[in-house]
Amino acid sequence: MPDEGAPSRRASRPAIVAVDDEPAVLAAVARDLRRRFGDRYRILRASSGPEALELLRQTRARGDAVALLVADQRMPGMSGTEYLVEARKLVPDAKRVLLTAYADTEAAIQAINEVALDYYLLKPWDPPEEQLFPVVEDLLTTWEAGAALEAxxxxxxxxxxxxxxxxxxxxxxxxxxxxxxxxxxxxxxxxxxxxxxxxxxxxxxxxxxxxxxxxxxxxxxxxxxxxGVSGQAAQEHYDLVIVGGGPAGLAAAVYGASEGLRTVMVEREAPGGQAGQSSRIENYLGFPAGLSGSDLARRGTDQARRLGAELLTIQDAVALRAEGSGRIVELSGGATLSANCVLVASGVSYRQLQVPGFDELTGAGVYYGAAITEARACADQEVVVIGGANSAGQAAVHFAGFARRVTMLVRGASLEASMSHYLIEQLGALPNVEVRTDTQAVAATGRDGHLASLRIRGPEGEGDLRADACFVFIGAQPRTDWLDGVVARDDRGFILAGPDVAAGGGWGLSRDPYLLETSVPGVFVAGDVRSRSIKRVASAVGEGSMAVSLVHQYLAEA
Structure with a gap:
């Protein structure tokens, strides 16, 4: 079978590599993969882990891409997990799938952490149209999106x-x-x-x-x-204008469009919002292997567009006003959007660190947020992460895969009060991550126009810390300045909604405000920008979908 076991020069299609020590199972895997994906990918197979690793070396030596690794867990000499650990060093961007028996489920779950496993499949996977093809198609679509970005x-x-x-x-x-x-x-x-x-x-x-x-x-x-990224509004009037493209805004766009509302979403930077910068979201229901914020944003954007929502990016909302039953959103470019209802899901931005040197070096070694674009450039360098919440922990884990050392500076006495347990465990298992509590940066120093070191203050006094790159996560402030004097906000700038509006005495209608309705009837709020919200992706998605239900109620009564 030269088209599988031996490398082929007939095309430069990316490869899918399958390995299993049982000839019948290996043949079945190759047959099913070839039947569905053979027109786009070369299907290579090996009967052991060492043989598969040599095949990967040959494939990479020719400059060919490897998109997917499929490995059986129970193989003599080298288990599937052990093979994937070594294969990840050769083809770090390839997606990884483990074939398991029911008794191997625990090993598969453990492999999610050990080798960043993307999925595990129980044998047999019959019928493949339901059990195999959708899983592989989803993984390949994700891989293709990343490969396109690289090339x-x-x-x-x-x-x-x-x-x-x-x-x-x-x-x-x-x-x-x-x-x-x-x-x-x-x-x-x-x-x-x-x-x-x-x-x-x-x-x-x-x-x-x-x-x-x-x-x-x-x-x-x-x-x-x-x-052609930004786009222009296609209609003069909408049922729903969504300001903000984070998880809350994307969820509202999906539900609004799917339920027949003329929906447009406006995002000032890029779909995904702050969550879109996360290197890994591991506690979102339905994704046991986790997913990146970028992948979540891509999936949500594709879904919203497929269902008929319009998405306008690189445009910022600068003002909101009510005109009779209409709600008008003014954009930074001078255009306006007219709608029956508005959902404010503008999210939050990372707070700036106000100490000497940081402002001058922002973008030149100092970054706010994960700045995933800088990860590969941090190879073998000294990276500092400032902050002690989940976003900081996720970034530290991600950068640890590239940097020589990652040092976390945490103002508090421990991580337990601000970070999820699973992240604390991951950080503790990484040999090149050091967490310094009760410690803060008090100055940044540059050399040749970029960051060179930080002055830090901790339990042992002040000292200098080498830093080739520094990523800051020190809390967030709501993006609500454009709503000053229009909707009621709390003393930190977060938007009041529902019972908080009624309690504040700023509600003029006979009915009570809906749960996510602001002080302006027909204007709703969802996600991190809402006062007293839970800062989690899942809660933002829930609020975004809930807001659409409330919009329907508002429109039915109008």
């Missing part, structure tokens, strides 16, 4: 420690625009491109588009417009 036709050339370069890279990554980053100081290709294009060093960052055009020092908005 994209848009090229960005600039300095790594440049705030402007970082903003463009972050915009492209968060909006899932396929693009390649070329560091002018490290990549010979970057210098060659600049020479051919005739671009001077003082015109960086430079973006080379697929149509051959060149943008020198573009703003994010200019790049978005050239790529």
């Amino acid at each position: 994209g036709g848009v090229r960005v050339v600039g300095h790594r420690f440049s705030r402007d370069s970082h903003e463009l890279r972050d915009f492209l990554a968060r909006n899932r625009v396929p693009a390649r980053w070329l560091d002018v100081e490290r990549d010979a290709e970057a210098r060659e491109l600049l020479a051919v294009a005739g671009v001077a060093d003082d015109r960086l960052p430079t973006v080379l588009l697929e149509d051959g055009s060149i943008l020198e020092r573009p703003s994010v908005l200019e790049l978005a417009e050239r790529l």
